[in-house]
Amino acid sequence: MTATPTDHGALHHHARRMGGRDPHEAHRAATPLELLFDLMFVVSFGLAASQLAHALAEAHYATALTGFAFASFCICWAWVNFSWFASAYDTDDWVFRLTTMVQMIGVLVLALGLPRMFASIEHGGHLDNSAMVLGYVIMRIAMVFQWLRAARQDPVRRRACATYAAVISIAQLGWVTLILFNLSLGVTLIFASMLALVELAGPFIAERWDGGTPWHAHHIVERHGLFAIIALGEGVVGTLATLSAVVEGHGWTVDAALVCIAGIGLTFGMWWVYYILPSAPMLHAHRNRALVWGYGQMVIVTAIVATGAGLHVAAYFIEHKAHISAHATVLTVAIPVSVFLGAVYALYTYLVDRFDPFHAWLLVGTGAAVLVAVVAALAGVDMAICLVILMLAPVVTIVGYEVLGHHHQAEVLANEDAAPPVAHPRMHEGSPLLHPHRK
Numbered sequence: 409m410t411a412t413p414t415d416h417g418a419l420h421h422h423a424r425r426m427g428g429r430d431p432h433e434a435h436r437a438a439t440p441l442e443l444l445f446d447l448m449f450v451v452s453f454g455l456a457a458s459q460l461a462h463a464l465a466e467a468h469y470a471t472a473l474t475g476f477a478f479a480s481f482c483i484c485w486a487w488v489n490f491s492w493f494a495s496a497y498d499t500d501d502w503v504f505r506l507t508t509m510v511q512m513i514g515v516l517v518l519a520l521g522l523p524r525m526f527a528s529i530e531h532g533g534h535l536d537n538s539a540m541v542l543g544y545v546i547m548r549i550a551m552v553f554q555w556l557r558a559a560r561q562d563p564v565r566r567r568a569c570a571t572y573a574a575v576i577s578i579a580q581l582g583w584v585t586l587i588l589f590n591l592s593l594g595v596t597l598i599f600a601s602m603l604a605l606v607e608l609a610g611p612f613i614a615e616r617w618d619g620g621t622p623w624h625a626h627h628i629v630e631r632h633g634l635f636a637i638i639a640l641g642e643g644v645v646g647t648l649a650t651l652s653a654v655v656e657g658h659g660w661t662v663d664a665a666l667v668c669i670a671g672i673g674l675t676f677g678m679w680w681v682y683y684i685l686p687s688a689p690m691l692h693a694h695r696n697r698a699l700v701w702g703y704g705q706m707v708i709v710t711a712i713v714a715t716g717a718g719l720h721v722a723a724y725f726i727e728h729k730a731h732i733s734a735h736a737t738v739l740t741v742a743i744p745v746s747v748f749l750g751a752v753y754a755l756y757t758y759l760v761d762r763f764d765p766f767h768a769w770l771l772v773g774t775g776a777a778v779l780v781a782v783v784a785a786l787a788g789v790d791m792a793i794c795l796v797i798l799m800l801a802p803v804v805t806i807v808g809y810e811v812l813g814h815h816h817q818a819e820v821l822a823n824e825d826a827a828p829p830v831a832h833p834r835m836h837e838g839s840p841l842l843h844p845h846r847k
Contacts, residue, residue: 424499426561428622431496436627438634441508442494448515449638452483453713455519457642459526460713461720464740465730468530474597475526476717480710481604482540486515487635488702489551489576492611495628496621497558510550518543528593535596538587548580568618575610579603612699625692632705636682639709640675642716647671649723654792657726663792667726670795671719674745677802678712681752684809686817690759693824697759704755711751714744719795726791735785738794742778745801749774752805760820766812773804 429436456479463472490511498504521539528536552573559569582603586596614620650671654664691698718741724730725737732740753771757763781798785791809817 421500421502421505423503424501426497426499426504426558428558428562428565429496429498429624431622431624433624433627436624438627438630439494439498439500441500441505442491442498442631443634445490445508445512445515446487446634446638448512448519449483449487449635450641452515452519452522453639453642454645455522456480456483457645457713457717457720459522460717461646461724463526463530464717464721465724465732467732467736471526471530475529476710476714478535478537478597478600479522479525480713481706482518482544484706484709485607486511486518486544486547488706489547491631491635492621492623492628492702493551493554493558493572495623495631497554497562503557504554507550507554511547514543514545514547514550516543517546532593534590535593535600541583541587544580544583548576552576565619565621568614568621571614571618572610572621575606575613579606579610582606608703611702615699616696620695623698625695625698626688628698628702629688629691632687632702633683635705636709636712637679639712639716640679642713643671643675643678643719644716646716646719646723647675649720650726650795653723653726663790666792666796667722670792670799673799674715674719674741674795674802677799677806678715678745678748681749681802681805682708684805684813684817685752685756686759686821687755689821689824694759694761700758701755704751704758707751708748708755711744711748715741715748718742718744722791722795733785734788734791734794735782737791738782738785738798741795742781742798742801745798746774746778749802749805760817762820764813764816766808766816770805770808770813773808774801777801777804 456476459479460472460476463469463475490508494508518540521537521541521543524539525535525537528534555569555573555576559566559573562569582599586599586603591599647668647670650667651664654661654667658664687701691701721730721732721740722737725732725734730737750771753767757767777797777800781794781801784797785794805813
């Protein structure tokens with residue numbers, strides 16, 4: 409067989425010009441390198457979830473919520489920084505590959521700093537995120553290099569790439585400066601919140617005001633879906649911990665079967681609900697909705713990981729190692745599940761730009777399932793049964809969608825097919841988002 413020039417190019421990884429990918433490229437999918445990069449976040453989420461579960465079981469709620477919120481933002485933002493850049497500028501040459509390896513090292517250093525950060529909050533002194541900042545420094549040096557390379561080699565989008573490089577550098581300088589001062593925990597969190605806003609502003613400025621980058625709608629939706637699946641892995645871990653606690657204490661009983669059904673059923677149900685979102689076709693038609701959607705995805709993934717941690721708290725409760733009540737234990741699962749489902753409905757409404765009245769009834773049913781689970785715990789019902797009841801929360805949405813909701817979504821997508829894509833009003837005429845094939 410004679411190889412074509414394209415085939416020859418795929419056989420080596422010589423340096424290639426970073427001119428931007430075609431946002432309408434057919435059959436665009438996640439690459440093996442992206443999947444390898446994702447493995448780093450299995451470790452990160454595992455550490456964050458275990459720290460959250462331990463703090464919740466000890467009734468250290470302030471430590472749990474503060475530490476987990478900070479950890480989740482750092483973990484998600486590290487993944488977002490790489491994944492959206494790769495969607496637009498993945499050349500898969502040796503330069504891109506080695507730079508990605510450096511970022512992977514940074515993620516591991518970030519993960520190693522999570523226990524120390526949680527411990528510092530629990531002791532009430534100052535926020536010790538020095539190791540996490542070091543991990544970000546490693547990642548950010550590589551990331552700024554990537555954006556500057558794209559700015560130099562893709563003149564059409566140079567302004568957007570330079571904006572990303574500048575904002576990342578400014579934000580990272582702020583994080584480094586913050587750890588140099590021994591500030592109180594409260595003051596540190598205030599400044600950290602301000603720096604987080606700077607981080608979030610970077611994509612807004614670059615994509616909305618500076619022309620944007622050629623990210624691929626279907627590819628980025630697939631990438632976020634894979635990220636959500638990584639987070640769902642914590643549900644499996646939490647289920648295993650709970651099941652192990654029941655089996656070790658009482659053997660293979662009916663409770664063991666119920667715990668297994670509840671944990672896996674809840675994880676499976678959240679997976680099913682997540683993929684009800686019509687993300688890919690809507691972002692393909694409305695690229696200007698990507699920022700809110702992307703930030704919303706961070707909330708969804710955080711809620712998924714917290715649900716897994718809640719199942720781990722249930723394991724502590726069954727083992728009599730938790731210092732919280734039964735209904736508080738159920739709430740550690742019920743609250744993140746509710747946040748997850750609420751975020752999915754909110755993103756659905758935002759993507760299709762209309763509210764479906766049928767969703768109101770589904771939300772009422774979902775709320776009822778959550779309420780019954782909590783009331784059952786207050787009434788002294790066995791923990792395994794409470795978790796089974798809570799499992800019904802995503803089931804309400806699944807049944808509603810399969811019976812009637814999919815018809816509503818089909819109508820929305822049919823209307824989108826008949827309408828032209830809408831660009832953001834501030835995108836200039838030469839923007840690659842308006843002319844994706846223009847070089």
